[in-house]
Amino acid sequence: MPAESKEQHPVVGPDHQLPAPPLPSSRSKLVRVVVWVVLLLIFAVGFFLVLRHHEDASTSAAAPRRGAGGGAVALTTATAQRGNIGVYLDAIGTVTPVYTASITSQVTGPVVAVRFKEGQVVRKGDPLIEIDPRPFEATLLQAQGVLERDQALLAQATMDLNRYRDAWSRNAIPKQTLDDQEKIVLQDAGTVKNDQGTVQFDQIQVGYCHIRAPISGRVGLRLVDPGNVVQASGTTTLAVITQIQPITVIFTVPEDNLGQIQPRLRQQAKLPVDAYDRAALKQIATGMLLTLDNQIDTTTGTVKARASFENKDSSLFPNEFVNARLLVNTLQGATLIPSSAIQHNGTASFVYVLQNDTAHMRPVKPG
Numbered sequence: 001m002p003a004e005s006k007e008q009h010p011v012v013g014p015d016h017q018l019p020a021p022p023l024p025s026s027r028s029k030l031v032r033v034v035v036w037v038v039l040l041l042i043f044a045v046g047f048f049l050v051l052r053h054h055e056d057a058s059t060s061a062a063a064p065r066r067g068a069g070g071g072a073v074a075l076t077t078a079t080a081q082r083g084n085i086g087v088y089l090d091a092i093g094t095v096t097p098v099y100t101a102s103i104t105s106q107v108t109g110p111v112v113a114v115r116f117k118e119g120q121v122v123r124k125g126d127p128l129i130e131i132d133p134r135p136f137e138a139t140l141l142q143a144q145g146v147l148e149r150d151q152a153l154l155a156q157a158t159m160d161l162n163r164y165r166d167a168w169s170r171n172a173i174p175k176q177t178l179d180d181q182e183k184i185v186l187q188d189a190g191t192v193k194n195d196q197g198t199v200q201f202d203q204i205q206v207g208y209c210h211i212r213a214p215i216s217g218r219v220g221l222r223l224v225d226p227g228n229v230v231q232a233s234g235t236t237t238l239a240v241i242t243q244i245q246p247i248t249v250i251f252t253v254p255e256d257n258l259g260q261i262q263p264r265l266r267q268q269a270k271l272p273v274d275a276y277d278r279a280a281l282k283q284i285a286t287g288m289l290l291t292l293d294n295q296i297d298t299t300t301g302t303v304k305a306r307a308s309f310e311n312k313d314s315s316l317f318p319n320e321f322v323n324a325r326l327l328v329n330t331l332q333g334a335t336l337i338p339s340s341a342i343q344h345n346g347t348a349s350f351v352y353v354l355q356n357d358t359a360h361m362r363p364v365k366p367g
Helices: 024-069 134-169 175-208 255-266
Strands: 081-097 100-103 109-114 127-131 210-212 217-219 239-242 247-254 272-276 283-292 302-309 321-336 343-345 348-355 358-364
Touching: 081 255, 081 302, 134 175, 175 210, 247 255, 247 283, 247 321, 255 283, 255 302, 255 321, 302 321
Parallel strands: none
Antiparallel strands: 081 247, 081 321, 100 239, 109 127, 127 210, 217 239, 247 302, 272 283, 272 321, 283 302, 343 348, 348 358
């Protein structure tokens, strides 16, 4: 029966019923909100700690500076004076010998002796190199013999000429004979003169065998040894001599400064030149300006100048690099202050002047 076949279920009261679970969507939203709040709190705490650490570090770093700057500032004062000061031109120069002699052989022959030592200071006329002179002495002896023979022939012809003149005065010989004898004498005189030239040439050749110093100076390294055969008018240099006392320095001057130098040179003024080392700190020697070159180098806009130095202590060496300082003028009665006292503000220059223990800024124009 239908009523009996149905299953009977007990009825549960309200006090025995479980609360209904929340909806799934509402719970998930709540969890996400809680997580974001926690993350924001963590980020805020971290940012605060980092910011405080940087503030502490900057405060500790600034503390010494504030402490150091809070003290008194030490000042050094200088008194301006009136006096004389020089106007200098600085330039780069090269030590250049006044004379340099590169010696070569004028005759062909073997070297038999070298009379100098490397680096020796020689005087003009001192022996340097000896070349075997025997072949040239033999040639000279032959030329001298020919000269003596022709001199004797000239003397005989002159004696005959005197006899012919004597005979012609007595009408003993014709005039033609006397004229012929006069020409014979002239011919013999020409032969004697030619022989004299040959003898002098051979003497010069013998002299070339004994090479002597043409100038006083310092000899360089030895370039030839005994036994070497040298050629006449060859390109092989036997020795090099450079004059070192006195010596000169050649340096360049800008063309814009010629107006300062030329009037002084026309007045025959002796302009001092100081030579300094490569670092421009140590003064090596002091000399005088000799002259300026006769033209300006258009590629650099400069003109060469030469200064002379006695160089008694040989402190300047040929081809040495130096810094040259040329004194072109001396200002009389100028106001002198230390260069460190001049301050610069762009293109303007100024100094601080102390008045009543107070520093006042004053514009100046440095000279």
